[in-house]
Amino acid sequence: MRDECLNEHLFLSLAAARRIIEAWRTDNSTVRPHSRLGSMAPAEFTNRLRPGQMEAGTHLSVA
Incomplete structure (x- = not known):
């Protein structure tokens, strides 16, 4: 944030x-x-998630 x-x-x-x-x-x-x-982009990433992937304790990996 400081630099940008x-x-x-x-x-x-x-x-x-x-x-x-x-x-x-x-x-x-x-x-x-x-x-x-x-x-x-975060919005694109969020839109690609399947239902239930953002539950507590779920770890996402990006290929």
Whole structure:
């Protein structure tokens, strides 16, 4: 977050900081691919799960 968001923006107000950080967080949590998810975006990864895979104690592996 620091390298990709905080170091890249100049926050002129608290409201602007909140808006920019929320936009980055949303992008990072839904759109941007993650290597730990097999280079899929979190939203795509979640949509591919079968029912019951997110139950407590279930371990997912990415091929």
